Amino acid sequence: MNCELLYFTLLICYNVTYKETIMNTTMTVRLSNDDKDIIARYAQSKGRSVSDIVREAILERIEDELDLELYRQAIAEHKKNPKSYSLEDAARLLDI
Numbered sequence: 001m002n003c004e005l006l007y008f009t010l011l012i013c014y015n016v017t018y019k020e021t022i023m024n025t026t027m028t029v030r031l032s033n034d035d036k037d038i039i040a041r042y043a044q045s046k047g048r049s050v051s052d053i054v055r056e057a058i059l060e061r062i063e064d065e066l067d068l069e070l071y072r073q074a075i076a077e078h079k080k081n082p083k084s085y086s087l088e089d090a091a092r093l094l095d096i
Contacts, residue, residue: 029054 031039043053078084085093 023051 039053040050043050046053
C-alpha cells in the first residue's frame with residue numbers, strides 16, 4: 001500500500017472512529033509511574049480522558065510521519081524534474 005493510500009485510509013478510519021466514538025479495541029501500553037502521572041495530569045488539565053489524549057497523540061505521530069514521507073518523496077521527484085510553477089501558472093493549469 002502506498003503512503004498516500006495509507007494516509008487516506010488512516011484519516012478515514014480515525015474520523016469514523018473518533019467522530020462516532022466507536023471504540024471496540026483495548027490496547028495496553030507500559031509506562032513508568034512518572035510518565036503515567038504526567039499523562040494523567042495533562043489529560044485532567046484539558047478535561048479529557050487519558051485514552052483520548054493517548055489515542056490522538058499516537059494518530060498525530062503516525063500522520064506526521066506519513067506527511068514527512070510524502071514530503072521526502074515530493075522532494076526526490078522535484079530533484080529529478082526541478083520544474084516549478086508560479087501561483088498564477090498553477091491556477092491557470094488547474095482552471096481555478
